[in-house]
Amino acid sequence: MTLIEAIILGLVQGLTEFLPVSSSGHLVIFQEILGLNEPGVTLEVLLHFATLLSVIFVFRKDFVDLLKFRQDKKAGHYLVMLVIGVLATGVIYLIFNDYVERLFQSTLLVGLMLLATGAILQLTRLVPGGKKDKGLIKPKDAAWVGILQAVAIIPGISRSGSTILASLWRGLNRETAVKFSFMLAAPIILAGTLLELKQMVEVGIEQAMLVNYLVGGLAAFLAGIFAIRVFIKLLSGQKLHYFSYYCWAAGLVVIIFSLLG
Numbered sequence: 001m002t003l004i005e006a007i008i009l010g011l012v013q014g015l016t017e018f019l020p021v022s023s024s025g026h027l028v029i030f031q032e033i034l035g036l037n038e039p040g041v042t043l044e045v046l047l048h049f050a051t052l053l054s055v056i057f058v059f060r061k062d063f064v065d066l067l068k069f070r071q072d073k074k075a076g077h078y079l080v081m082l083v084i085g086v087l088a089t090g091v092i093y094l095i096f097n098d099y100v101e102r103l104f105q106s107t108l109l110v111g112l113m114l115l116a117t118g119a120i121l122q123l124t125r126l127v128p129g130g131k132k133d134k135g136l137i138k139p140k141d142a143a144w145v146g147i148l149q150a151v152a153i154i155p156g157i158s159r160s161g162s163t164i165l166a167s168l169w170r171g172l173n174r175e176t177a178v179k180f181s182f183m184l185a186a187p188i189i190l191a192g193t194l195l196e197l198k199q200m201v202e203v204g205i206e207q208a209m210l211v212n213y214l215v216g217g218l219a220a221f222l223a224g225i226f227a228i229r230v231f232i233k234l235l236s237g238q239k240l241h242y243f244s245y246y247c248w249a250a251g252l253v254v255i256i257f258s259l260l261g
Contacts, residue, residue, distance in 0.1 A: 001209055006043065006216030013047040014054065014223025017189075018182070018231055020121055020161035020243050021250070025110045027155070029254060043209070045200050046217035048193040054224025055186045062179055063186075074135040081134075081142040085184045088146025090191075093153065104155055108258040113156025114251030118244035120161045125241050130171030137180065141170040149184060156251070159185065160231060164240070178232050 016023035056063060069076035103109060132141070148166035152159035160181060167177035234240045 003212045006212040007219045010216035010219030011223045014220040015227045017051045018227035020158040022156050022158045025156035043213045045196045046213050047220045050217040050220035051224045052189045055182050058228045078134040081137045084139050084142040085146035086187045088143040089150045092150030110156040111251045111254030114247045117158045118247035120165050121241045121244035127168040129168040129174050132172045133176050
């Protein structure tokens with residue numbers, strides 16, 4: 001893989017991981033329609049680790065505050081809510097894990113789910129959110145957000161779009177919704193990275209391409225920071241639904257290609 005290809009994959013990973021357009025859906029599109037080969041496991045590890053660092057960097061103050069859970073009751077409560085959300089996601093993953101690989105084999109499904117993501121983003125206009133801050137999140141709220149995060153295992157469904165809609169629906173204010181959504185993603189990204197790391201250890205590090213891959217990881221890190229900040233700005237301005245038009249257009253193109261192919 002060339003340096004340019006690694007950078008492109010890094011940019012795509014960083015942007016689509018956090019913008020509400022479905023990174024898994026774009027992975028299928030790039031591989032199936034555009035004929036791109038699946039990146040090596042070393043690159044996959046670096047790209048996912050880079051996006052994890054993006055979340056930690058943007059919300060670094062909030063993650064540091066979690067460490068004060070023994071002295072700060074609100075921080076302790078918020079930490080418990082994050083754990084509940086992660087557990088809800090994990091349970092759904094475990095139940096449907098055997099079906100995941102099949103989902104990534106259908107570009108038609110990706111197209112249909114991109115249409116669904118467009119609808120989800122439009123719904124963020126109709127669900128104003130509430131007044132709950134991190135100290136007022138209830139276990140049921142956290143569980144629902146975690147479940148909706150797990151739904152994004154379907155390629156074409158946006159994780160960030162689904163969790164934001166769930167957060168607003170459960171009455172979280174917009175600032176808390178975006179923080180809870182992205183901080184909830186961090187453990188899931190970490191789990192995926194560790195699984196890929198195990199595979200990388202088994203097959204060996206692709207040392208010949210390591211410099212290119214590191215540069216690709218840097219591109220993913222910077223793109224991830226940019227994407228998160230754009231997401232926050234659009235959500236605060238109630239303009240997140242703008243991405244629905246892209247999802248609908250991309251979904252229709254994917255459906256047409258899959259039917260004609």
